[in-house]
Amino acid sequence: MTPSTEFFRNLPPKQCTDCGDVIDEQHESYLHQCEKCLRHEVE
Numbered sequence: 001m002t003p004s005t006e007f008f009r010n011l012p013p014k015q016c017t018d019c020g021d022v023i024d025e026q027h028e029s030y031l032h033q034c035e036k037c038l039r040h041e042v043e
């Protein structure tokens with residue numbers, strides 16, 4: 001849906017399962033949620 005997806009067309013972009021935001025693989029390659037949602041879940 002977002003233009004960002006075309007940028008990652010070579011490999012599927014890892015997106016937050018909660019809000020759909022693209023996750024930076026360098027930081028959260030093993031996570032399925034962005035920092036915002038992760039923090040929200042912790043609480």
Ligand SMILES: [Zn+2]
Nearest residue numbers: 016019034037
């Ligand atoms: Zn999120």
